[in-house]
Amino acid sequence: VxxxxxxxxxxxxxFMIKNHALQNNTSLDNVHxxxxxxxxxxxxxxxxxxxxxxxxxxxNNVKFYSESIAPYQYFVQKEGxxxxxISVHLDIGGGTTDIVxxxxxxxxxxxxxxxAGQDIFSDGYYDENKNxxxxxxxxxxxxxxxxxxxxxxxxxxxxxxxxxxxNFLFNLKEAYEIKDKNLKISLxxxxxxxxxxxxxxxxxxxxxxxxIAKLQKQLQESKYEKAPRYVTFSGNASRLLxxxxxxxxxxxxxxxxxxxxxxxxxxxKLELKFEENPKEITCKGGIEMYIKDIDxxxxxxxxxxxxxxxxxxxxxxxxKISDIENDQDIKQKITKEVFYFHNSFFDKYLNEIxxxxxxxxxxxxxxxxxxxxxxxxxxxxxxxxxxxxxEDVIEGESFFFYPxxxxxxxxGKKAYEFEREK
Numbered sequence: 001v002x003x004x005x006x007x008x009x010x011x012x013x014x015f016m017i018k019n020h021a022l023q024n025n026t027s028l029d030n031v032h033x034x035x036x037x038x039x040x041x042x043x044x045x046x047x048x049x050x051x052x053x054x055x056x057x058x059x060n061n062v063k064f065y066s067e068s069i070a071p072y073q074y075f076v077q078k079e080g081x082x083x084x085x086i087s088v089h090l091d092i093g094g095g096t097t098d099i100v101x102x103x104x105x106x107x108x109x110x111x112x113x114x115x116a117g118q119d120i121f122s123d124g125y126y127d128e129n130k131n132x133x134x135x136x137x138x139x140x141x142x143x144x145x146x147x148x149x150x151x152x153x154x155x156x157x158x159x160x161x162x163x164x165x166x167n168f169l170f171n172l173k174e175a176y177e178i179k180d181k182n183l184k185i186s187l188x189x190x191x192x193x194x195x196x197x198x199x200x201x202x203x204x205x206x207x208x209x210x211x212i213a214k215l216q217k218q219l220q221e222s223k224y225e226k227a228p229r230y231v232t233f234s235g236n237a238s239r240l241l242x243x244x245x246x247x248x249x250x251x252x253x254x255x256x257x258x259x260x261x262x263x264x265x266x267x268x269k270l271e272l273k274f275e276e277n278p279k280e281i282t283c284k285g286g287i288e289m290y291i292k293d294i295d296x297x298x299x300x301x302x303x304x305x306x307x308x309x310x311x312x313x314x315x316x317x318x319x320k321i322s323d324i325e326n327d328q329d330i331k332q333k334i335t336k337e338v339f340y341f342h343n344s345f346f347d348k349y350l351n352e353i354x355x356x357x358x359x360x361x362x363x364x365x366x367x368x369x370x371x372x373x374x375x376x377x378x379x380x381x382x383x384x385x386x387x388x389x390x391e392d393v394i395e396g397e398s399f400f401f402y403p404x405x406x407x408x409x410x411x412g413k414k415a416y417e418f419e420r421e422k
Contacts, residue, residue, distance in 0.1 A: 002048045002049065002051075002052060007052060010049075010052055010053075010056070011052075011056055014056045014057055017031065017033070018031070028058065029058065029061070031058075031061060032061045032062070032063070033053075033057065033061060033062045033063070034062075034063045034065065034283075034286040034287065034289075034290055035049075035053070035062065035063070035064055035065075036064075036066065036070060036282060036286060037049070037064060037065075037066060037067055038068070038093075038096060038098060038112065039066060039067065039068040039098045039110050039111075039112040040096050040098075040112040040396065046064070050064065063286075063289075063290055063295075065286050065289055066110075067091060067098060067282060068089075068091060068098035068100050068107075068110050068112070069100065069289075070281075070282045070283075070285035070286040070289060071089055071091050071232070071234035071235075071281045071285045072087075072089035072100050072102050072107065072232060072285070073285040073286075073288050073294065074234075074281045074282075074284045074285030074288060075089065075232040075273055075281075075285075076102070077285075077288045077292070078284070078288065079232075079273055081229075081230040081232050081273050082104055083103060083229035083230065084103060084104055085223070085228070085229040085269075086102070086103050086108075086216075086223050086224060086228055086229065087101070087102055087103065087228050087229045087230035087231070087232065088100070088101055088102075088212055088228045088230070088232070089102065089231075089232045089233070089234070090208060090231070090232070090233050090234075090235070090238065091233075091234045091235045091238075091282070092116055092117060092208075092233065092234075092235040092236075092237040092238045093116050093117065093235045093236060093237060094116055094117050094118045094163065094167075094236065094237065095114065095116050096112055096113065096114055096115075096116050097113050097116045097208060097235070097237075098110065098111075098112045099111040099112070099113070099208075099211075099212060099215075101216075101224070101228075103223070107301070109215075109219065109301055109302075109303045110301045110302050110303070111215060111302060111303055111304055111305075112302070112396070113211065113304075113398050113401060114386075114397070114401065115207065115208065115211075115398075115401035115404065115405070116235075116237055117235075117237025117240070118163035119204070119401075119404075119405050119408055120134075120200065120201065120237075120240070121134050121135075121162050121163045121166040121412075122161075122162060122163055122405065122408070122409060123161065123162050123409065124405070124406045124408075124409030124410070125378065125382065125385060125405065125406050125409075126381075131413055132162045132409070132412060132413075133197075133411075133412030133413045133414070133417075134166055134412050134416075135157070135162050135165060135166070136416050137194075137197070137415070137416045137420075138166075138169060138187060138191070138197075139157060139165060139169060141420075142190050143169060143172070143185060143187070143190070144157075146183070146185060147185075150181055150183060169187040170187050170239075172185055172187065173185055173186050173187075188239075191240075191243050191244060192243055192244050194415070194419060195357060195358070195359060195360070195363065196363055196367075196415035196418040196419055197412075197415045197419070198244045198357065199359065199363070199367060199411075200408060200411050200412060200415060201240050201243070201244050202244070202250070202251070202254060202345075202353070203345055203408070203411065204240075204408060205240075205241070205251060205254070206254055206258065206345050206349055207341065207400075207404050209255050209258045210258055210262070210341050211305060211398060211400060211401070213258050213259055213261075213262035213263055214262060214305045214309075215303060215304070215305040216263065217262060217263060217309075218303075218305050218309070218310065219303065225263065225265065226265050226266070227256070227263070227265050227266065227267040227269075227270050228270060229269055229271070230270075230271050230272075230273055231255065231270065231271070231272050232272075232273045232274065233272075233273070233274040233278060234274075234275075234278045234279070234281035234282055234285075235278055235282075236278065236279050238274055238278045239277075241274055242274065242276070248274065250352075250353040250357070251272060252270065252271075252272050253352035253353055254349045254350070254352055254353065255267075255270065255272070256270060256352075257348060257349045257351075257352050258349055261344060261348060261349075302396070304395070304396065304397065304398055305398055305400070306394060306397065306398055306399060306400075307333075307334040307337060307338075307399035307400035307401075307402075308330060308334050308337055308399075309333070309337075316394065318393060318395075319393065319394050320390065320391050320392060320393055320394065321383060321387040321389070321390045321391070321392050321394060322390040322391060323394075324383065324394060324399065325380075325383055325390065331376060331379060331380070332376075334399050334402075334403075335372050335375045335376045335379060335403070336372065337400060338375050338379075338400060338403045338404065338407075339370075339372050339375055341400075342368070342370060342375075342407065343368065346364050346367060346368040347368075350364065363418055366414055367414060370407065370410075375403045375407075376403075378402065378403035378406040378407065379399060379403045381402075382399070382402030382405065382406075383399075383402065386402075
């Protein structure tokens with residue numbers, strides 16, 4: 001059964017759509033809806049949502065598309081991201097990132113991971129709200145004093161978790177009172193001017209790039225044995241790309257470094273594409289699919305790199321959470337993989353842009369400090385928090401990201417201390 005809040009929200013939405021159509025003398029038979037499902041949503045949940053549409057709308061006028069597929073269709077149809085070679089699209093939301101591998105013949109592999117925008121700004125695994133570096137620096141020290149100076153009403157930060165508060169800050173520049181007083185308040189500009197917090201954004205995207213390269217290596221097909229022709233982006237969190245690297249040149253350097261490290265391949269043709277308003281891309285892609293009657297099923301195309309290399313070719317997806325928790329060897333492999341990525345980021349990948357961003361050696365040294373035992377602790381903590389039922393199979397999970405969620409929080413604290421000492 002669909003959550004009552006979701007059901008109430010959708011029914012109200014249907015009412016508003018119908019009301020708007022009738023006010024404009026439009027027959028309801030001529031109203032067509034396009035809606036999107038995340039790749040991570042189960043078929044059962046999709047069926048429940050579709051039943052709601054059937055009960056309250058003309059189901060013949062509703063198209064259901066994958067949230068993963070629609071954005072890349074926009075880049076293919078409108079931006080020329082079209083090649084015989086494999087390209088990759090990342091749809092980075094708040095809670096999940098959907099990844100699609102595609103070429104001129106369509107899409108071939110989809111992966112959805114629970115590592116996305118809110119992980120950059122979250123309070124970590126231990127709910128340390130008062131120690132969140134992003135909030136302490138950008139809200140308490142940077143933007144809150146400006147709001148008080150100009151007597152602007154703003155939300156009580158105690159009522160929001162840290163990712164929601166950061167989202168509020170991102171949207172602040174669009175608020176009526178800000179525009180009315182012609183104030184220059186922009187979280188993107190504040191992040192861009194911060195050396196230490198910018199590194200965290202690069203770290204986050206590098207982790208996703210690393211996962212993609214490892215997944216390509218695992219697929220063991222010739223078309224995945226090279227760097228992508230295009231890497232395209234959508235979703236709200238992808239706007240962070242433009243916040244610190246407007247043209248994407250620095251991210252391209254890091255991405256090329258990762259592919260050379262993991263796959264040892266030529267990256268000369270690799271290009272990045274992203275838009276000013278990445279959230280609109282899904283809708284634009286959906287409209288393109290609807291107009292051209294492109295109807296694609298994404299079933300049975302999902303693949304995951306679970307966080308360690310499968311040297312014995314065993315079926316990792318059949319393992320249960322209890323198997324991971326009880327297998328010291330698997331936990332050690334995941335720990336070492338995260339440790340390798342962490343060190344490689346600061347020793348190799350970040351080196352590609354160190355001079356461009358004038359990144360101080362002492363900052364890199366501070367950020368890099370971590371030991372394998374701590375990574376292992378974060379992994380175990382993540383397993384406990386995300387999986388109450390230890391008999392769940394691990395299909396659809398990458399444990400590589402579990403320690404990184406806490407590491408990002410710890411980096412935020414270090415960045416705050418660094419900025420205060422400048």
